[in-house]
Amino acid sequence: MRIAFVGTGNMGSALLAGILAAGQDAEEVRATTRSAESAAQLGSRLGVPTIAVEDDTQANRSAVAGADLVFLGVKPWMLAETASELDGALPDTATVVSMAAGVDLATLTSHFPHRPVVRIMPNTPSSVGHGVISLAAADEVPAATIDELTSLLGGAGLVVRIGEEDMPAMIGASASGVAFFFQLAEHMVAAAVSQGLEEETARRAVAATAEGAGRLLADSPDPAALRSAVTSAGGTTAAGIASFAEDGLAEIVARAVRAAGDRSLQMEAENREG
Ligand SMILES: NC(=O)c1ccc[n+]([C@@H]2O[C@H](COP(=O)([O-])OP(=O)(O)OC[C@H]3O[C@@H](n4cnc5c(N)ncnc54)[C@H](OP(=O)(O)O)[C@@H]3O)[C@@H](O)[C@H]2O)c1
Missing domain, CATH: 3.40.50.720 (NAD(P)-binding Rossmann-like Domain)
Incomplete structure (x- = not known):
């Protein structure tokens, strides 16, 4: 070839x-x-x-x-x-x-x-x-x-x-989606630092957590099941997940994924015209 x-x-x-x-x-x-x-x-x-x-x-x-x-x-x-x-x-x-x-x-x-x-x-x-x-x-x-x-x-x-x-859905889920994971990581680092963790430690811990989560997901691509497996009733993860739900994380993410796909369609139209 x-x-x-x-x-x-x-x-x-x-x-x-x-x-x-x-x-x-x-x-x-x-x-x-x-x-x-x-x-x-x-x-x-x-x-x-x-x-x-x-x-x-x-x-x-x-x-x-x-x-x-x-x-x-x-x-x-x-x-x-x-x-x-x-x-x-x-x-x-x-x-x-x-x-x-x-x-x-x-x-x-x-x-x-x-x-x-x-x-x-x-x-x-x-x-x-x-x-x-x-x-x-x-x-x-x-x-x-x-x-x-x-x-x-x-x-x-x-x-x-x-x-x-x-293509728009795939752009939101992967092409731009990779940056959404980075943004979540950024916020996790900032949150840990605001609670007193040294920045380098926070970055390394969040990066290793992302890698670990990615490996588990690659082996078993069912995020809800993996989340459930670490969420005991009344525990620490449950408290964080409840906070996400209260703040409408699902809608926030859905809007971001859609915004990326919509922007791609807009760019396609602009490139068709000119
Ligand atoms: N980066 C991303 O995350 C990403 C994701 C999805 C799709 N894409 C797409 O990938 C494409 C490239 O993006 P990129 O980020 O890789 O940009 P890039 O790093 O700037 O690469 C552009 C390449 O084109 C070369 N080039 C410029 N003028 C040329 C010419 N007249 N003839 C031959 N080669 C020429 C550049 O050479 P020099 O280095 O010598 O200037 C460079 O090798 C874009 O269409 C982009 O939409 C990028």
């Missing part, structure tokens, strides 16, 4: 590291960046041939030549310009995989007519192989291509195949 990464920054390089971990041959990959400095860093970190547009104006066009899969890791507002730049260089059979936030399959198809397009939405733990990557493919993408892509991206985390109508 020949793979090109056009724009290989934070998210692109996290996914590329996962793809290499899944067994992809680095010699069959071509990556590009804007600056020579980023290209040199990426090349030495991942051992992938990387060219900078700053050094070679044809870098993106040469990277996609002969590619079976072309990942687009440039910023969302650069997609239209990148599509025009690649015009005539992208092989007819190449599948285009976009990770751009707020750009839907219809807009991708308008940028890359006559190419199968796939939209993925990763989250940041992809950089440590524990991401969640939502994947929605246009109808014309062959099942074998989706299988291959799922297996490659599996090196970066859990790949969840969805219909595009489920």
